[in-house]
Amino acid sequence: xxxxxxxxxxxxxxxxxxxxxxxxxxxxxxxxxxxxxxxxxxxxxxxxxxxxxxxxxxxxxxxxxxxxxxxxxxxxxxxxxxxxxxxxxxxxxxxxxxxxxxxxxxxxxxxxxxxxxxxxxxxxxxxxxxxxxxxxxxxxx
Numbered sequence: 001x002x003x004x005x006x007x008x009x010x011x012x013x014x015x016x017x018x019x020x021x022x023x024x025x026x027x028x029x030x031x032x033x034x035x036x037x038x039x040x041x042x043x044x045x046x047x048x049x050x051x052x053x054x055x056x057x058x059x060x061x062x063x064x065x066x067x068x069x070x071x072x073x074x075x076x077x078x079x080x081x082x083x084x085x086x087x088x089x090x091x092x093x094x095x096x097x098x099x100x101x102x103x104x105x106x107x108x109x110x111x112x113x114x115x116x117x118x119x120x121x122x123x124x125x126x127x128x129x130x131x132x133x134x135x136x137x138x139x140x141x
Contacts, residue, residue: 037134039069039141045127049114069141087135096121
């Protein structure tokens, strides 16, 4: 019995040591959640699906340029395209959803995006979720 208690005690101490809190890394954001989505996770998506119409290299419809965090946050000539923490108030998200053309409350005019491939987000829902999560997380750079 003593041997059993000794082994259980060792396992307990080992597990406590293994799970001990470590000093935070000075490069880490202590408030960030492990699965936080930052803008750099969106750049390939925007490059592949949006830059042909919304980048400085091409031309930008309505002055909307999606090739940098600052440009996305600046919005378009019609105003902001993202509202941090509010994907359902953010045109960047709304205009990519399947519901955009079907729901008059969401339809702010125009076409579903991406214009040249309107079913892209139907076929790649994880990409739409990425935009949603970035906005819901506060549009972090």
